[in-house]
Amino acid sequence: MSSGTPTVSTPGAPPPQKAAQRLSAAPVRALAASRLADPRLRAGLFAAGLAALLVTPLFGLNNSALLLFSTVFMWIGLTSSWNIISGFTGYVDFGHGVFFGIGGYTAGLLVTHLEMPFWYTVPFAPVFGFVFALVVGYPLLRLRGVYFSIAMLGAFMAMRELALVFRDFTGGSGGIIFEAVIDRTLFYYVFLGVAVIVVLGTVWLRRSQLGSSMLAVRENEIGAEARGINTTMVKLTAFCVAGSITALIGSLWAYQTAFIDPAIMFRDVLLINLALMVTLGGLGTVWGPALGATVFILLRETLWETEGEDFLVFFGVALIVVVLTLPKGIAGSLADRVHLARARRAGKEESR
């Protein structure tokens, strides 16, 4: 969006009336949005929210409430990691569930074949996710746009078939049963920890050189390469990081569920949910995936109770409305508003 030539003539001079503008009667909404732009306020809100979530289980939540919370946290971790490859670098991965399955099966196979205690297997899941991402990503990340998406879907389906076919090794459709640990509070904190680390990691990433490079790859790969960015390395890094986080979450979820089989570890609905949640929250934004996951799960739970299976109809309609009215998702549209408010405050109305 170019603002035309007239502004070019005085490019260096920042408008001096900044302080005066701040006192002027701005619309309340714009003012509230501009407050959100203050990093200290955002850090404060985050710390307060986190503290509240840390003490919540102490007030005796029942098991289903704890499970709901840990499900939200798990999805925040999944969506935020998917966003790194699909949102930041723009390589939309429609087979990302493959890493979830790899994580679950890494844990399951190590427990059954090597009789490892589950918690010892946890570090292996991200490592296997990383290696798989490296091996698959190196050839596939040369594909652009929809071809990459479809190829990843193929990788997802292929791995599910492998888990089914090698039944002596994987248990086939009979799956693998873990020793059950029914400790909802434990998983509440485990998934909360994962979600916090992934979200804070995303915040850091967006400000880092690596994050800028990912966004540059998304916008114009040839241009990014000309700026000295090794785009292959950037894409592979994004893919491997996203894959290993998802594999870690997959292994933790497998343990929480105490049972895995190909149908639940490699489920199609996970792919759809990832895309829905992140689109709802804002693809390629920092907070969008977390926001989308939270809104999606809470809405689903509410609608499930009132509407039963029909909730999907409401959901589909709601999503269409969101995409039409907020094409950048909740967080993306909010960020635009914050930016607009900041520009207004700097006295930019005339140049628009």
Added chain:
Amino acid sequence: MTALLTAERVTCRFGGLVALDAVDFHVDAGEIVGLIGPNGSGKSTLLSCLSAGRRADDGRIRLDGKDITGRRPSTVARLGLTRTFQDARVFGELTVTENALLSRDWTRLPSFGLLRSPERAARERAAGLLDLVGLGGMAREKAGSLSGGQQRLLELVMAIMPGPKVVMLDEATSGVNPALIAELSEHLRLLHREENVAFVIVEHNVGFVFGMADRIVVLQQGRVLAEGPPDEVKSNQEVIDAYLGA
């Protein structure tokens, strides 16, 4: 004196069409070379081959004695040969400062405390260059909100940031308000002096390029038609017939 950048017998074909036919080209340190020629004469193709955006079918390219033929574009950029594009390729979702800082090396681990000075140096350099081209006041704006002319200036800063030896400008003045072209050449002269960088300028604006360049190279149908100081080239009858007109 050996040239900083040399291309020997660079050939590039598009199917049956020979876009570059064994072109020899060189740039000396600190020199400003104007590259002109009619549409389709191979100017942009030569630029792409030199910056490794397109692989030459034949020939050798050397930068500062190092063979860079067939290297990745990002490697060539890091070795000190950067470029701008006909359609200024700035990254609209990033801020002006983030754009300028893109050429930093992210593979270096983040450093803390006292070791942080390279990071600070890069930021200061970016701020200085943005001030120089008059974009200092817009450092925090998204690059997508800049005008076409401002985006060209930003891309120029991005190309200069890593401290290259040669910068190649593809149609530096296209889309720039005529009133600002004088300003642009002023910025280029200033950068040329301060950074001691050589420029290759591909241009259709004959007045601009003859005013800037130490040496002009004229391409026609993938071959070098003429080469020399601006005055000499301007009076070359072949060049007048093929490109400049009467």
